[in-house]
Amino acid sequence: MIYNKYYEFQYSGSVGNSIGEWNSADRASDITIYRDGRWRDYHRDIFTLNFGGKSLAGKMKIAYDINLNKGLYDQPKYWNASFNLGDQSARINLADPSQPVLTYDGADASDMSKYTTRNYINRHERVDDKDAQASFNAIREFKLGNENRIDLKFGGRYRYKTNERFRNYYNHVLLASEDAFTLSEFMSGYKRDNFLNDFMNLNGFPETERMEQYFQANKGEFSDDPTYTRQNTDPDSYEGKEDMMAAYVMGTLKTNKLDLVAGVRFERTSFDYKGNQVLLDETGTYISTTKIDNGNSFAGFYPSLNLKYKISNRTNLRAAVTRSLSRPNYYDLVPWQEIEKRRKRINQGNPGLVEEPAINYDLLGEHYFQSIGLLSGGVFYKDVDKVLFDYSYEQKGGEFDGYRINTKTNGGRGKLYGFEVAWQQQFTFLPGFLNGFGIYTNYTYIQSELTTPTVETARKIAMPEMRPHVGNVSLTYEKYGFSGRVSSYFFASYLTEVGDEARFDEHEQGRTQLDFSASQQIGKHFKLTLNLSNLTRAKRSDYFGSKNYPLNTYVDGWWGSAGVSFRF
Numbered sequence: 001m002i003y004n005k006y007y008e009f010q011y012s013g014s015v016g017n018s019i020g021e022w023n024s025a026d027r028a029s030d031i032t033i034y035r036d037g038r039w040r041d042y043h044r045d046i047f048t049l050n051f052g053g054k055s056l057a058g059k060m061k062i063a064y065d066i067n068l069n070k071g072l073y074d075q076p077k078y079w080n081a082s083f084n085l086g087d088q089s090a091r092i093n094l095a096d097p098s099q100p101v102l103t104y105d106g107a108d109a110s111d112m113s114k115y116t117t118r119n120y121i122n123r124h125e126r127v128d129d130k131d132a133q134a135s136f137n138a139i140r141e142f143k144l145g146n147e148n149r150i151d152l153k154f155g156g157r158y159r160y161k162t163n164e165r166f167r168n169y170y171n172h173v174l175l176a177s178e179d180a181f182t183l184s185e186f187m188s189g190y191k192r193d194n195f196l197n198d199f200m201n202l203n204g205f206p207e208t209e210r211m212e213q214y215f216q217a218n219k220g221e222f223s224d225d226p227t228y229t230r231q232n233t234d235p236d237s238y239e240g241k242e243d244m245m246a247a248y249v250m251g252t253l254k255t256n257k258l259d260l261v262a263g264v265r266f267e268r269t270s271f272d273y274k275g276n277q278v279l280l281d282e283t284g285t286y287i288s289t290t291k292i293d294n295g296n297s298f299a300g301f302y303p304s305l306n307l308k309y310k311i312s313n314r315t316n317l318r319a320a321v322t323r324s325l326s327r328p329n330y331y332d333l334v335p336w337q338e339i340e341k342r343r344k345r346i347n348q349g350n351p352g353l354v355e356e357p358a359i360n361y362d363l364l365g366e367h368y369f370q371s372i373g374l375l376s377g378g379v380f381y382k383d384v385d386k387v388l389f390d391y392s393y394e395q396k397g398g399e400f401d402g403y404r405i406n407t408k409t410n411g412g413r414g415k416l417y418g419f420e421v422a423w424q425q426q427f428t429f430l431p432g433f434l435n436g437f438g439i440y441t442n443y444t445y446i447q448s449e450l451t452t453p454t455v456e457t458a459r460k461i462a463m464p465e466m467r468p469h470v471g472n473v474s475l476t477y478e479k480y481g482f483s484g485r486v487s488s489y490f491f492a493s494y495l496t497e498v499g500d501e502a503r504f505d506e507h508e509q510g511r512t513q514l515d516f517s518a519s520q521q522i523g524k525h526f527k528l529t530l531n532l533s534n535l536t537r538a539k540r541s542d543y544f545g546s547k548n549y550p551l552n553t554y555v556d557g558w559w560g561s562a563g564v565s566f567r568f
Contacts, residue, residue: 013205171228240273270297416448436479
């Protein structure tokens with residue numbers, strides 16, 4: 001039995017600009033400046049109960065287990081406010097398009113008493129997830145002489161899952177008879193100096209906890225915005241259930257030099273989700289919410305063949321041909337829909353999604369060192385059908401002609417190929433303290449191609465979410481009950497969302513990130529753990545079409561977690 005409780009308390013602030021008109025290549029007017037603040041608390045509870053056993057039935061070995069899991073995500077507090085100042089003009093330096101520099105005319109942009117708002121947002125979110133599964137496996141060995149044997153194995157698994165998500169959003173708006181809030185009245189002391197690697201100093205954010213206190217003490221001064229509530233609550237609230245059953249049979253031939261494993265698995269998944277369709281009119285005002293109930297199922301056989309040939313006692317050659325599948329994400333299957341007539345945009349789930357089957361070909365070589373270590377490398381090829389990806393397109397014809405549709409879809413056939421290498425070594429041959437050190441490195445190169453039949457003109461693109469270069473270099477130390485790792489992880493730019501044309505395709509830019517993790521065993525029962533991520537504050541950024549058209553740039557500080565575990 002395992003119970004895990006996680007709390008997080010977070011405050012964040014942001015400053016944004018909306019440009020109304022460009023007057024020249026480096027000047028703009030009708031600019032609105034936004035200063036936002038958000039305070040949120042949330043916690044996660046995870047409860048896991050597992051029990052099983054092993055037994056003998058004649059010469060048959062039998063193993064079985066049952067797992068019960070319950071997860072809860074609860075966000076009881078999310079207070080958000082946005083103050084703005086309009087009718088500004090500025091000179092804009094675009095020497096670095098990802099970090100434009102605005103120099104405002106006049107002093108109003110720095111005067112917090114000039115920023116106002118008439119609303120304050122409070123929202124609550126809760127997700128309940130329950131999962132029960134059982135598995136059964138049986139194996140029988142058949143001797144073939146003194147050294148060879150055949151293992152016959154069969155079994156099955158059943159899983160039943162429920163998922164319920166509830167959001168309740170409120171936009172509390174001051175009555176027309178009330179004066180607007182000014183930022184100077186509700187300003188937080190939160191600030192960020194040397195933000196974006198010494199690019200700027202940030203301050204002047206609203207303290208939303210004080211706004212919540214004001215609202216609770218003066219509810220008569222506010223009215224609620226039903227459009228905001230229904231538009232943000234209904235599409236993201238749903239309930240669903242899913243059940244999956246699988247059965248397999250496989251045989252393993254073991255000889256002095258060769259291991260051969262052949263088998264086939266049958267898997268069937270069915271699901272039913274209840275969601276909501278939200279309709280807004282041409283002015284962006286809420287009209288109605290319609291309940292949507294949709295279910296589907298998919299099934300298939302997945303054979304596999306694996307070979308391992310022992311070249312020497314420490315060197316092996318492996319080959320495999322398998323058929324596998326990737327399932328759609330749960331939320332992508334929910335039949336929700338948000339229709340925004342004012343923006344001519346529809347955001348929606350897709351209950352018609354099916355699994356993404358693939359045939360995989362792998363060839364791998366591995367060599368174990370006399371000391372603790374491994375060197376491996378291989379090539380692979382994958383033929384994929386009905387590729388799943390995020391898709392944004394313009395609707396042609398029908399009631400919503402000209403609307404921008406954002407959804408998840410199945411595409412055509414795709415393929416990917418590449419190679420991977422890895423080296424892992426524990427330096428046990430070094431003397432004393434030094435023999436606790438080790439190194440782990442890996443690199444993967446991938447080329448992929450997908451023909452997109454869903455766009456107006458079919459074109460060839462890289463498969464979405466497929467990073468062409470991925471690698472990791474880690475220095476480790478394990479001794480005296482201590483285990484530590486410093487890791488540098490990197491990847492190259494890759495496609496994340498497909499648009500109508502190449503210039504509308506979204507990409508995430510590659511980056512390198514440095515992480516640290518460590519644990520120390522104390523006696524037989526206690527262990528201390530520490531995890532630190534993004535020590536170098538690597539940027540996250542994405543762009544449209546090419547890097548000349550940046551979309552978003554994020555600079556995250558380092559983050560981490562620490563814990564104490566006790567084992568009976």
